[in-house]
Amino acid sequence: MRIIIVGGGEIGFALSQTLSGEHEVFVVDHAADVAARFEALDVQFVHGSATSPEVLGQTGIRGADVLVACTGLDEVNIVACAIARQLGAPRAYCFVSREEFLELHDQQGLAQFGIDRVIWPEAELAADIERIIRAPGALDAESFAEGAIQLVEYRLDADATLSGRRVADLHLPHGSLIVAVRRGDSFFIPRGDSELSVGDRIVAMGTPEALREVMRLTTSVAEGARQRVTIIGGGDVGLRIAERLDGGDAADVTVIERDPDRGEMIAGRLRRSLVLNGDGTDLALLESEDIGRSDVLVSVIDNDERNLLASLLGRQLGVRRIITRVSKRANLRLFERVGIDVAISARAAAVASVLHQIQGGTTRLLALVEQGAGRILELDVPEGYAPRPLRELAPPLNSIVGAILRGREAIVPRGADRIEAGDRLIVFTTYEAADRVRNYFTSMKA
């Protein structure tokens, strides 16, 4: 595929990094100095303004499959998309930084520019966080095949039934699989003889029902109970999460916002949630409002340091699950190392959401797990493939077939389940093994 990325910022770089191995990637930016960064990648850098048809012409726009506009300027992105579509690009994705453009697109206002999808990173982040909140006790949550298959990540509590046992002896419910384990800095796909221990973060895939059973085995969180959710920071992300949880049965929401006017606005938009005017890093406020009893604390201030402080205070007060927004890439690992359960960035959420839509062909990236250390791929089993049971396959090290999608059926396979031509496989793999997995399955002809 030929992919044109307009804008060489963080998002453009992250996209190029992931896509460059496999696809023909052009990066357009009017600042010459960003070019150096892209030299390390196998991409073609074009210097110039993406709103100029001439510059876009240099990227071979006519033969391109998709254009992603992700400069910092919404208007530039929209114009670049419109021009690209006129010049013949079949698809155009547009990043925006304001909610109005997302709404405008939903009301068909941007459709006339030929823009297929508008991505507002804050909305992607809010959606990701909401999904994690809604899975009680989970540290990550993804959903595939229209929700038939889900992925959740849990930390093993001290009193979890699973800790201290070998994977082969777990007797997990039918329809669920443990696809990965993260222990400290190591991340691996467990084998039958791997032993789980307290504090491990396990990634499980399976049907929603089976995963509920896994949840009971791993955490002591009560299922179906209303969760107390505290959101620190009532910005775009905080408000969006609060709005989505507001009034539902899943959660009682408290939003802490520092700016009184913004607080008034938020309180006006929410029906049942409690809005507090104060600083999320104010220990006295957190204590007097009993924030320590929250099931989830979401810190989404637009400042990494204050997010970290608020989150650590929450941890001290005894909040069970802490989800923190991180802006600087470098901080992602650091945050988790100091005890934050989920560190998540708007950019990463947006990049992930775009990645799996861009890709066509026989393998598609569905999701990233643990900051990209783990990847979920979807592979088509080619026509003419002779059916054979899973146990006869010798897939590359560090990969595991999490689900077989056949028609409308979703099977979480065991060794005896067969793979047939026309199936779609959801494969979990580590970052390093991803290419081998692609090659293995695409070449597995009869």
Place this chain on the structure above:
Amino acid sequence: MRLAVVIHITGTMVRLFAPALIAPAAVAALYREWRDLIGFLVAFLATAALGAVMRRAGGPGAGDVEQIRRIDGMAIVAATWLLIAHLGAIPFVWAGMGFVDALFEAMSGFTTTGATVLRDFTALGRGMFFWRALTQWLGGLGVIALFVAVLPRLAIAGRELFFAEAAGPTDEKLTPQLRQTAIALWRLYIGLTVAEVLALMAAGLSLFDAVCHAFTTLAAGGFSPHPLSIAGYNNAAVDWIVTVFMLAAGANFAVQYRALRGSRAAIAGDEELRAYLGVVGVAVVAIVVVLYRDGMGAAEALRHGAFQVVSIITTTGYASVDFQLWSDQAKMVLFLLMFIGGCAGSAAGGPKVVRHVLMARLTLRELRRTLHPRAVLPVKLGGRVVPEHTLRDVQVFVLFYLLTFAVGAAIVVTLGTDLMSGITASIACLGNIGPGFNAVGPMANFADLHPISKVVLTLEMWIGRLEVMTILVFLRLEPWRSARWSAV
């Protein structure tokens, strides 16, 4: 306060009001009541002359009347209502009533209270009864609203006046133009009136009775040409027709207008309307249970229970039966309803349902704030945040309303009525309801009260109709001290 502007515009209002006196004169002529005819003509001439004089007197100093300040607007509205009540009393005086009684009757008319000092209904002619009904009908939607509708020149200046007179804390307009809004409301009002006239005639009333009752129903007034009020007809169909139209009179006309225009959301989405219907429903159930227990038949209990509940909550004050004879339990339900009133933007008086809704939410908010001192807790109505200044207005209103009620009740009781009569007389006049209990019950009248009590109650009607603040603001010295003849 600029006196020239106030006098000029009040004069304009008074002069505009004069033609209203021609209608009862015509009715009096029709029934050959010559004495009353002369009374109406005298009143007409006096009104027209006073209006012209005031216009002339204020004219030169008025300057730019398009620029009415808030305090000027309040003064104009208060003065207009007070003057019109005095001028409207002229025909009663001419017919032989004492001045205090005549003013009480006229004020009771314009403010749609419906409390009467008439002891002997045979003493008055049909022209007078028509006049009583007409005063209520004009007062129901508001005389200023009428003038805004008919007088384009008032459109801009009328804004302050319109909202100083309109019932309730909201100032919504149906259309961008105030005049269009006023016209739309009057068309709806007239349409409902015609519908009720036809319905009542179909139920067997004469044209005269039907018109008089339609006028006083839709105004949520309560005057009846029949000495026994609606009970005098002893007709179930009439009771139900009146109940339905009273219910409409107590509901926000703007909401009804939108609903008629096909907006179903107007009705479903209006929290006040839902609360209003909810209160009516609960009260009807409560009173029917009590009446049934007291030995009334089920159908009768429902008919009279529903009628009386709607009559009191909409501050109409009709009686389909002498509820003075009901048990204290049933009367208690009615007594509580006296403190509620209809919806904002309706013809009803009282504190209005929306204020109760807001007060309830304010109370809940303060309870919640004790638990979460730092919480941001906006009060919402219909999903929208109510501005803090509106909430403050509502609190102040309720405070002054209750204060006025208490002072009035204290004076009336002090001057020699029993406690229940005094209390209900005060709330019935302040809330523009009409009848109370005991000595001022539905089949009794206010004639035997001490003259000072009558004056106090007359003032209460005026204060209640203009929603307290418009008048009480003049208890402060400031408006008077800053008063000057003209702007320059």
